[in-house]
Amino acid sequence: MIHHLTGLYAITPEASSSPASLAAQVALAIAGGARLIQYRDKHSDSQGRHDRGAALLRLCRDAGIPLIVNDDLALAVDLGADGVHLGRDDPDPRQAREQLGDDAIIGVSCYDDWSLAEAAEQAGATYIAFGSFFPSATKPHAVRAAPSLLTEARQRLRIAPVAIGGITPDNGGSLIAAGARMLAVVTGVFDQPDIAAAARAYTNLFPKEHPR
Numbered sequence: 001m002i003h004h005l006t007g008l009y010a011i012t013p014e015a016s017s018s019p020a021s022l023a024a025q026v027a028l029a030i031a032g033g034a035r036l037i038q039y040r041d042k043h044s045d046s047q048g049r050h051d052r053g054a055a056l057l058r059l060c061r062d063a064g065i066p067l068i069v070n071d072d073l074a075l076a077v078d079l080g081a082d083g084v085h086l087g088r089d090d091p092d093p094r095q096a097r098e099q100l101g102d103d104a105i106i107g108v109s110c111y112d113d114w115s116l117a118e119a120a121e122q123a124g125a126t127y128i129a130f131g132s133f134f135p136s137a138t139k140p141h142a143v144r145a146a147p148s149l150l151t152e153a154r155q156r157l158r159i160a161p162v163a164i165g166g167i168t169p170d171n172g173g174s175l176i177a178a179g180a181r182m183l184a185v186v187t188g189v190f191d192q193p194d195i196a197a198a199a200r201a202y203t204n205l206f207p208k209e210h211p212r
């Protein structure tokens with residue numbers, strides 16, 4: 001399946017909210033135009049992750065927006081989520097493809113490393129992520145990536161490049177111009193007084209879509 005990956009990719013914040021309150025925050029991001037949601041949770045125990053993931057999946061299914069689980073392939077399989085995001089400490093994309101199926105969205109972190117991007121495409125990834133592009137409050141020690149990686153990806157790969165790290169409505173346009181198909185954001189969406197308006201500010205950076 002060809003996934004139409006473009007627009008705001010909202011990634012959940014770490015604050016320990018209940019499943020219902022996390023889902024309510026994500027609903028606002030979707031109301032603001034988010035096109036893909038990632039459940040990223042490094043703190044909850046396994047039951048807590050299952051409950052939050054299940055609440056998010058219900059919401060995303062109702063909204064027609066895919067839900068990606070960060071790191072935890074077993075949870076993605078268990079929930080029946082739409083995909084998984086894998087970093088350098090996570091399972092191989094081939095294993096994820098085997099377990100989640102041909103239609104799954106499999107994302108792979110490439111940091112600032114072009115060779116990881118080529119390997120990810122070879123391994124069957126759906127998208128690759130580069131970053132951090134700017135200082136990130138969520139990941140202060142993340143390696144810094146150059147926007148030219150996004151341009152190179154658009155020229156040399158078939159899969160979509162996603163940009164992450166410290167992205168704001170003010171700096172996001174430069175990454176779209178460099179080639180990013182999606183902007184992946186935590187703080188700029190969820191750590192804002194009006195989550196829907198914050199999401200809308202990113203959504204507005206992308207060219208308007210024409211009905212197909």
Ligand SMILES: Cc1ncc(COP(=O)(O)OP(=O)(O)O)c(N)n1
Binds near residue numbers: 070
């Ligand atoms: C879209 C997207 N890009 C990059 C990451 C970072 O993944 P990783 O390097 O595995 O770090 P953690 O997020 O697991 O701390 C991501 N989650 N999503």
Ligand SMILES: Cc1ncsc1CCOP(=O)(O)O
Binds near residue numbers: 136166185
């Ligand atoms: C998970 C991750 N990987 C690189 S930067 C980052 C965090 C992005 O969060 P923020 O949008 O708050 O900078």
Ligand SMILES: [Mg+2]
Binds near residue numbers: 088
């Ligand atoms: Mg990870």
